[in-house]
Amino acid sequence: MTKVEQKLITSCQKAIQKILPSACHWHFATATPPSFKLYSQERAYTGKMSDKRLAAFRAGRHCARNALQSMGVESFPLLVGDQGAPLWPPQIVGSISHCENACVAVTGYCEQLSGIGVDVESSEPVSDDLLPLICTDQELETISRSTAVGAQAKIIFSIKESLFKCLFPIVHQWIDFKDVSVRLLPVTQSYSIDLGLKLKNLIAKDALRGAWAVKDDYIFTSSWYPKAQ
Numbered sequence: 720m721t722k723v724e725q726k727l728i729t730s731c732q733k734a735i736q737k738i739l740p741s742a743c744h745w746h747f748a749t750a751t752p753p754s755f756k757l758y759s760q761e762r763a764y765t766g767k768m769s770d771k772r773l774a775a776f777r778a779g780r781h782c783a784r785n786a787l788q789s790m791g792v793e794s795f796p797l798l799v800g801d802q803g804a805p806l807w808p809p810q811i812v813g814s815i816s817h818c819e820n821a822c823v824a825v826t827g828y829c830e831q832l833s834g835i836g837v838d839v840e841s842s843e844p845v846s847d848d849l850l851p852l853i854c855t856d857q858e859l860e861t862i863s864r865s866t867a868v869g870a871q872a873k874i875i876f877s878i879k880e881s882l883f884k885c886l887f888p889i890v891h892q893w894i895d896f897k898d899v900s901v902r903l904l905p906v907t908q909s910y911s912i913d914l915g916l917k918l919k920n921l922i923a924k925d926a927l928r929g930a931w932a933v934k935d936d937y938i939f940t941s942s943w944y945p946k947a948q
Contacts, residue, residue: 724749730935735823735837738908738930738941743827743835746785749820751778760796775822779805779815782824786813790826804887814884821937835943836884840877842936844869853879855900857913874931875901877940878910881929885942890921908932 720728728749735747751774757765761780765773783797783805792808800806807813813826816838825837845853846869853876854862862871878901883894898915909930914922922944929942 727935731821731937731939734932734934734937734939738932738939739825739837740827740832740835740928740941740943740945742831743825743943744786744789745823745825745837746782746789747821747823748778748782748785749822751781751822755781758794758796760798764799775817778817778822779824782822783813783815783826786824786826787811790828801891802887802893804884812888814881816880816884818937823939825941827943829946831946833944833946834885834887834889836881836886836941838877838880838884838938838940840873840880840938840940842870842873842933842938845872845876853896855897857900858902861902871903874903874933874938874940877938878929878931878942881940881942882912882927885927885944886918886922889944890918892917894918903931 732747735745739745757780765776768776780797787795795808798806805813805815810829811826812829812832812835814836815824818839818841821839823837823839825835827835850859850872854872858875862868865871879896879899882899886894898917900913902911904910912924912927914924927942927944931940
């Protein structure tokens with residue numbers, strides 16, 4: 720690994736550390752070691768995958784395995800459940816995200832977190848034609864005052880990805896981009912949300928936590944739902 724690559728990894732790791740709660744474990748990587756091998760049960764899902772999809776699947780399992788091992792969980796095949804979500808070990812919640820040349824996985828204990836989501840995206844702005852598909856009218860009105868509409872929309876897109884991963888194991892149903900409206904809080908690099916009708920009676924929006932960071936051509940976002948005490 721070159722010094723430039725190591726500097727990039729270190730910079731991204733610092734950004735990820737800032738956006739995640741202390742009650743979690745995580746692993747970030749820009750490449751999957753050639754020596755990494757999927758478990759036989761995991762390989763069963765890869766038969767018809769394209770090379771690109773297989774590379775992403777391997778990257779996700781590599782990061783997830785490292786996160787689980789940091790919790791003392793060894794030799795656990797991470798299978799695929801509803802909507803493609805990973806089937807985590809009992810009493811553990813988690814999330815995986817990958818984009819080109821980057822992957823991150825996060826895990827936590829169910830006794831502390833009802834759900835957790837993480838997302839990584841390239842910082843390339845959202846094109847104008849995609850804005851109405853991703854953003855609610857409320858979001859479009861807010862970001863239209865910005866000089867970087869596409870860049871802010873990309874952060875909102877990433878936040879929604881992390882929100883969906885966090886909430887799916889709680890609400891057990893598909894969540895659309897228009898079911899949540901996000902307001903960015905740049906000073907604290909966090910956000911607030913408004914819920915659509917589908918979610919209003921299923922979760923307490925004030926209990927949700929999350930953050931975002933833009934670092935070295937990547938956007939990192941997180942969402943978590945602490946366990947009610």
